[in-house]
Structures are given as C-alpha cells and as structure tokens.
Amino acid sequence: MGDILVITEHLKGEFQDITFEMLGKAKELAGVAGGQCVAVTFGSMSGKAGELGAADFVISVGGSDDFNPESYASAVQSVVSAKSPSLVMVGSTSMGMDIANSVATALNMPTVSYCADMSASGSGFSVTSSMYGGKMNVVTNVDGSAVAMVLAGAFNAETGKSAGSPSVEDFSAESGDGKIRFKQLIEPEAADVDITQSDILVAVGRGIGSKDDIELAEELAEVLDADLACSRPLVDAGWMSKAHQVGKSGMKVKPKVYIALGISGAPEHIEGMKSSSTIIAINSDKNAPIFDVAHYGMAEDLFDVVEELVEELE
Amino acid sequence: MKIVVPLNQVPDLVEDLEVDASGKALDTEDIKFKLNEFDDHALEEAILLKESGAADEVVAMAVESDGADKMLFTAIAKGADKAVKLTGGNPGDSHQLGKAFANALGSEGFDMVFTGVQSVDDRDGQLGPIVASYLGAPCVSVVSGVSVSGGSAVVHKEYSGGMMGEFEVDMPAVLGIQAAKQAPRYAPVSKIRQVQETASIEEVSMGDLGSGSGSSVASMAPPAKGSGAEMLDDVEDLIEVLKDKGVI
Numbered sequence: 001m002g003d004i005l006v007i008t009e010h011l012k013g014e015f016q017d018i019t020f021e022m023l024g025k026a027k028e029l030a031g032v033a034g035g036q037c038v039a040v041t042f043g044s045m046s047g048k049a050g051e052l053g054a055a056d057f058v059i060s061v062g063g064s065d066d067f068n069p070e071s072y073a074s075a076v077q078s079v080v081s082a083k084s085p086s087l088v089m090v091g092s093t094s095m096g097m098d099i100a101n102s103v104a105t106a107l108n109m110p111t112v113s114y115c116a117d118m119s120a121s122g123s124g125f126s127v128t129s130s131m132y133g134g135k136m137n138v139v140t141n142v143d144g145s146a147v148a149m150v151l152a153g154a155f156n157a158e159t160g161k162s163a164g165s166p167s168v169e170d171f172s173a174e175s176g177d178g179k180i181r182f183k184q185l186i187e188p189e190a191a192d193v194d195i196t197q198s199d200i201l202v203a204v205g206r207g208i209g210s211k212d213d214i215e216l217a218e219e220l221a222e223v224l225d226a227d228l229a230c231s232r233p234l235v236d237a238g239w240m241s242k243a244h245q246v247g248k249s250g251m252k253v254k255p256k257v258y259i260a261l262g263i264s265g266a267p268e269h270i271e272g273m274k275s276s277s278t279i280i281a282i283n284s285d286k287n288a289p290i291f292d293v294a295h296y297g298m299a300e301d302l303f304d305v306v307e308e309l310v311e312e313l314e
Numbered sequence: 315m316k317i318v319v320p321l322n323q324v325p326d327l328v329e330d331l332e333v334d335a336s337g338k339a340l341d342t343e344d345i346k347f348k349l350n351e352f353d354d355h356a357l358e359e360a361i362l363l364k365e366s367g368a369a370d371e372v373v374a375m376a377v378e379s380d381g382a383d384k385m386l387f388t389a390i391a392k393g394a395d396k397a398v399k400l401t402g403g404n405p406g407d408s409h410q411l412g413k414a415f416a417n418a419l420g421s422e423g424f425d426m427v428f429t430g431v432q433s434v435d436d437r438d439g440q441l442g443p444i445v446a447s448y449l450g451a452p453c454v455s456v457v458s459g460v461s462v463s464g465g466s467a468v469v470h471k472e473y474s475g476g477m478m479g480e481f482e483v484d485m486p487a488v489l490g491i492q493a494a495k496q497a498p499r500y501a502p503v504s505k506i507r508q509v510q511e512t513a514s515i516e517e518v519s520m521g522d523l524g525s526g527s528g529s530s531v532a533s534m535a536p537p538a539k540g541s542g543a544e545m546l547d548d549v550e551d552l553i554e555v556l557k558d559k560g561v562i
Contacts, residue, residue: 011473067479069454069471094473097431097455097490101439105409105447110529111439113432130537132434133327136340139532140437146529149439179452179484183468188476200561224561236355237497242476249456249472249492257559264327278559280552281543287330289537296555297543308549313562 001034001123002086002145006055007076007099008041009091012185013065015051017157018091022150023054024159025118026089030056033120035086039166040079042072046168053164059083061173069098070180075173077103082171085145087125092149094249104147111147112140114267116154133266134289152248153271191243193227200226201255203246203273204234207262207283207302211239217261220306223313229253231269247272261302265290282306315462315485316371317360318424319394320415320445321385323347324435331536338531349385351498352430358494359460360428361393368462371395373422377405377414383515384506391501391509398422400520408436410523412444417521419449424486426467431456431490438527442490452483455490 004026008019023039030037039055041048043065049058061075076099080088088103090096092114104111116130116137124143130151131138142148195201202221208214214234221228230240232247246253248268258276263269265281265288273279274293281294282302291297298305325331326346334341363369374389375398376382386397400418405411419427427449429442446453458478459470471479472492483489546552556562 011477016474069481070452094456094471097440098443098453101408101443102447102453104439105412105444108528110527112529113437113439126532129437131437132325132331132340135327135331135536136333136534137537138437138534140529141532142529144528179487180454181482183480183482186470186478186480224556226561233351236351236493245476249474249476251475257556257561278555279543280555285328287536291543291545292537292539294543296546296552298546298552305549305552309552312549312553 002084003035003038004030004087004089005080005083005085006037006039007088007090007096008039008045008052009093009095010042010045015045015048018093018150018152020054020157020160021152021155022089022091022160023052024157025150025155027054027160029087029118029120029125033086033125038085040076042075049166049168050163051161052166053162054160055166057166058168059171060168061171063173063175064182066182066185067095068180068182070176073099073102074176077106078173079171080107087142087145088147090147090149092151096149100147100149109145109147110142111149112142113149115148115150116267118148130267133264134270135287151267151271153274188242191241193243195227195229195244195246195253196251198227198253198255200224200257201229201253202226202259202261203229203231203263204261205231205263205269206233207264208234211237213303214239216303216306219310223310226259231263260290260294261306263290264288265293315369315425316373316423317363317369317426317428318373318375318419318422319353319357319360319389319428320441321353321357321374321376321389322350322411322430322433322441323379323381323385324350324433327434333534338534340534347381350430350433352432352491354498355494356428356430356491357389357392357394358496358498359491362495363460363462364393373398375400375415375418375422377411377520386515387509387513388501388506390513391505392499397513397515399515399517401517403520403523405520405523407527408438408441408444409527412441412448413522413524414520415441415445416448418518419445421518426485427488428491429488431492437531438529440490442488446488449488451486451488453488453490454481454483456492457489458491458493459495460489
C-alpha cells in the first residue's frame with residue numbers, strides 16, 4: 001500500500017482544523033492499510049511542522065504563504081506525480097475545491113467528494129459521501145490512487161492534534177504559469193452582531209419562504225432575547241447580511257441553544273452549528289437531515305409553531 | 315467578451331428521495347428536477363456583467379435531457395443571447411460531463427466560463443476545475459463577485475468566517491460561482507413562452523466523452539437514523555424544553 005497524503009490548509013499562519021481532522025483519520029487508515037501518513041505544507045508552514053506530529057513526515061513545497069488556486073494545485077500535482085500515493089486527502093473547502101479536481105483530472109485519478117467517512121477495505125479504501133444535501137449516503141470503493149475531498153467536521157480534529165517532530169522534506173514543486181495572481185486578503189466587514197458570541201440563536205433557513213416572513217423569526221428572537229442567524233440561501237437571496245450566516249462559508253457558532261426554523265440541514269450548514277449545546281429544529285419535512293443532529297424536533301409548519309410560541313410567551 | 319454558462323439539472327431536494335432497484339442510484343421516476351441553484355447564480359452573474367457593459371455575449375449551454383430545452387429557453391428569457399444544446403451522448407459522471415462541455419467550448423470559443431461552484435449530486439467532483447483542466451484554463455472556485463478589466467478578471471473567492479481572497483485571473487478562464495452580486499432573477503412564464511416561439515436552440519455534438527472518473531458507486535442508502543431528535547408534539551412541550559434549558 002502506498003502512502004496517504006494530507007494536503008494541509010492554513011490561513012494567516014495557522015493550520016486550519018480541517019488539517020488535523022484529516023491527519024487523525026489518515027494516521028488511522030495508514031495504521032490499518034500500511035503506508036505512511038504524510039502531510040504536505042505550503043509556504044513557510046513547514047516551520048510549524050511540530051504541530052503535525054500525527055504525520056510520519058512532512059513534505060514542504062514552499063512557495064507563497066498566500067493561497068493561490070493555480071500555484072497550490074500545481075505544487076500538489078508535482079508531489080502526487082512524484083510520490084504516487086494510494087490516497088490524497090483534500091478538504092472539501094474553498095481552498096480544497098481549487099486543488100482536488102484540478103490535480104485529479106490532470107493526473108487521470110478518480111475524485112470522491114463530500115467524504116463523511118472512510119475506512120480501509122481490501123486493497124483500497126471505502127469512502128462514504130454525504131450527498132443530496134445530506135439525504136443520501138453513497139459508498140465508493142476506491143482501489144488504486146484516488147483523491148478524497150473530506151467534509152469539514154467529519155472527523156475529530158483532536159485525534160490529529162499531536163505535537164511531534166516529523167522530518168521535513170523540501171520538495172521542489174511546479175508553480176504554474178502565473179495566470180492567477182493573489183492580490184489581497186479581505187477581512188469581513190464589521191457587523192452590528194457577532195453571532196459566535198451569542199447564547200441563544202434563532203436561525204432561519206429556506207423554509208421561511210420570503211423576506212417579509214423573517215419578521216416572524218425576529219419577533220421570536222426578541223421574545224427569547226436571542227440573536228438572529230440564517231443559512232446560506234438567505235444571504236444569497238439578499239434577505240440577510242453575511243454577518244448572520246452560519247455554516248461552511250459563514251460563522252461557526254456554539255450557543256447554549258440553537259433554534260433552527262425551516263433549515264433542512266445540509267452538511268455545509270451542520271458544519272457551522274453542530275457544536276451547539278442544545279439544538280431545536282422545526283421543519284415541516286419530517287425526513288429533513290436537521291433532525292439527525294437536533295436534540296429536539298418538531299415536524300410542523302414553522303409559521304404555526306412560531307406564531308403560537310410568540311403568542312404564548314408574550 | 316463572451317461568457318459561457320453550462321447549466322445542469324439536479325433533483326429537487328424538497329422531494330422524498332429513494333434508491334432504485336440497483337441499490338446504487340436514485341430512483342428518478344417520480345422526482346422533480348430543477349436548475350442547480352449555483353448554476354442559476356452563475357447565469358445571473360454573467361447577465362449582470364453583460365448589463366453593466368463588461369461582457370458582450372452570454373451563451374447558455376446544456377446537455378440534452380428532458381428539461382434541457384425549457385431550461386435553455388428560460389436562460390434566454392432571463393437575458394442570455396444564445397442557447398446551445400449538446401447532443402449525441404449520455405455523460406455518466408462529472409468527468410464525462412466536463413469533457414462534453416470542454417469539447418463544445420473548444421468550438422464555441424469563450425473568454426470566461428461560469429459554472430455553479432458545486433452540485434448536490436457531484437460525487438465525482440466539481441465541474442469547474444474539471445472543465446478548466448481539460449481546457450488548460452485557470453480556474454478559481456467559490457467566487458462571489460467578478461469584475462473585468464482588459465484581458466483579466468478580478469474575483470473574490472470566499473473563505474470561511476466571512477474572509478475573502480482577491481485574485482486577478484487571466485482570460486480565458488473558468489470560474490466556479492458561489493453567489494451572484496444579486497439574487498438570481500425570475501423569468502415570467504409569458505416571457506419564456508414567447509422565447510420558445512421565437513428563439514432557437516443550436517445543437518452541437520458533445521463528441522468523445524473519455525473514460526470517465528474511474529470510480530463507481532458501490533451502494534447508496536439514506537443515512538442510518540441515529541437516536542436523532544426527541545420529537546415534540548406541541549408548543550406546550552416546546553415551551554417546557556425552553557424553560558428547562560433556561561431560555562425563558
């Protein structure tokens with residue numbers, strides 16, 4: 001069995017959680033299947049190799065500390081070409097999306113997206129993808145070299161966080177043709193609310209139906225002294241501002257109580273709120289995946305429930 | 315400048331999804347399909363660039379299927395200049411789909427391709443980077459916000475926590491669009507009907523689709539229900555929970 005490569009991810013000089021989530025799993029898989037668990041770092045991040053103790057060794061491709069879709073993908077492609085790993089683990093993240101299929105397509109390898117679980121199986125790996133907004137689990141058996149795009153939060157980051165002193169191999173990688181140039185990192189605009197600090201959140205999703213109906217959720221938030229949050233579609237529709245968005249490209253929140261109204265529970269949303277102490281979900285679709293992560297649920301029309309609740313509480 | 319937007323249909327997740335007799339695929343008999351919401355954003359961003367004068371032409375492209383004609387006429391009703399339907403094949407995964415679009419893009423010509431950033435059914439990977447790789451074009455995914463000057467585009471790529479990276483990209487390029495600058499527009503049914511009567515869809519052969527991703531589905535099933543949520547019967551129960559958790 002070949003090695004397992006973990007493509008690390010960093011932002012502003014810090015390894016992101018997805019790095020440790022993948023490393024922990026890669027170490028476990030390598031332990032069963034054989035081969036080594038290898039972390040690939042970019043820019044000056046090899047200087048923090050001591051945080052990557054779960055890896056047997058580190059390959060540093062150097063280059064810029066600033067992510068660049070073209071140069072990072074080119075570098076990974078060089079490493080994969082040279083090392084012929086049995087598995088390449090890439091985050092199912094903004095950065096990972098620029099790397100995974102660029103490399104896999106160029107090298108004629110299969111990609112398996114939305115990985116929620118992985119195990120060693122026979123001479124390869126069995127990968128479970130959470131597809132169709134979390135409504136179906138799809139199992140792919142990969143045998144031979146493949147790229148897996150791992151959902152953030154699928155594996156425990158603590159498992160992959162161990163200090164150590166893995167050796168670092170400096171690798172001279174390709175960096176592409178310079179068709180994409182990094183300009184700057186843009187910080188989020190200052191907002192009137194920081195939902196990562198809220199004790200109680202009332203979160204609305206697509207089920208709210210229209211912009212005007214958000215008012216009802218606002219009323220509930222007021223009665224409960226909660227802050228208002230939302231899922232991605234409401235931001236894309238221009239109904240709520242980005243500062244309220246929970247999920248993959250939004251905020252990670254862990255309030256004491258998270259009340260999800262009309263949120264189906266796509267993996268991208270779950271990623272941002274599953275650490276909440278208590279999750280209460282109200283959704284008219286009794287099969288909505290949100291009920292799998294919620295502690296309490298009501299499969300009812302959210303308008304009926306919220307109107308009655310506000311009335312009772314007032 | 316010419317922007318081509320590949321459009322794809324995905325199962326409407328509002329539906330109850332079931333697995334077919336093979337145990338490896340969705341039972342598509344009774345489910346509704348709709349335009350991938352990210353493709354809708356890609357189309358909107360392209361039309362906005364045209365309306366602002368930055369782009370001259372928007373071409374909507376789709377692989378032939380039951381709803382393809384309606385999807386393409388709707389794109390024209392929204393503001394696309396031309397519709398192209400790819401015929402003569404049945405792409406089985408994102409790699410073959412990417413190959414079909416790359417083949418057609420080669421003959422159609424383009425300055426930019428806007429794909430939806432992802433799709434709920436793309437087990438095999440995101441279309442944008444796959445198409446870009448076949449075309450040898452640069453690609454940026456998770457883009458919200460595109461502006462154009464001269465031979466390059468300036469794009470904002472979303473990271474987590476509201477952070478964004480700004481990049482300059484040489485054209486021709488492929489962008490995986492997460493969100494348009496504004497919510498995708500609706501086309502009134504009357505306008506779509508009018509377009510159906512007056513506009514035409516150009517048909518192009520999708521050509522050689524290659525060997526595909528090299529991986530196949532072993533099984534498909536709805537996620538096993540864990541202990542899941544404790545289901546509450548009425549608002550009284552809900553109020554009890556809120557009291558218990560110290561919310562009220």
